[in-house]
């Protein structure tokens with residue numbers, strides 16, 4: 001993870017692995033979730049700005065998938081994209097891809113304590129909310145999250161962009 005630094009991807013400062021206090025230590029991104037931003041009637045942006053935001057999201061995903069230690073995000077949706085700072089009228093929001101609760105380090109899933117812990121956190125996480133609406137069909141048949149299922153989730157995000165609603169499963 002340390003090798004995938006990018007301003008588009010949330011850094012990971014550390015992890016706590018002592019039961020029962022499993023957790024991630026992350027920087028605080030104070031601008032709120034992209035989902036809330038897109039639903040805010042007071043936000044007025046140009047089409048060009050929305051397109052630039054979509055491009056930066058695609059770039060962030062590409063960065064995850066092609067870094068030296070490739071990572072499958074596993075829970076991509078507009079709630080898991082944050083604005084780095086509160087938005088100011090006329091500015092392009094700086095987006096940060098967050099919440100790697102469902103992610104696995106693709107090249108080495110079984111060999112570290114951290115990577116074997118994350119999937120069990122993921123199982124609990126997936127039970128609530130509308131996340132299933134972003135999940136690729138093969139995940140319901142037991143397949144592991146993959147670059148391809150991330151691309152499916154990205155497509156769901158784009159399908160409902162820039163006016164977010166829960167996509168149909």
Ligand SMILES: Nc1ncnc2c1ncn2[C@@H]1O[C@H](COP(=O)(O)OP(=O)(O)OP(=O)(O)O)[C@@H](O)[C@H]1O
Pocket residue numbers: 010026027028029030032033075079080082098099125129131
């Ligand atoms: N690094 C961060 N900086 C600032 N706020 C964050 C950060 N990570 C998460 N949050 C905020 O904390 C809240 C809880 O996040 P959490 O990931 O638990 O739930 P969620 O993203 O709303 O839903 P889900 O559990 O399905 O991912 C959300 O409002 C989220 O925007």
Ligand SMILES: [Mg+2]
Pocket residue numbers: 079080099
């Ligand atoms: Mg989240």
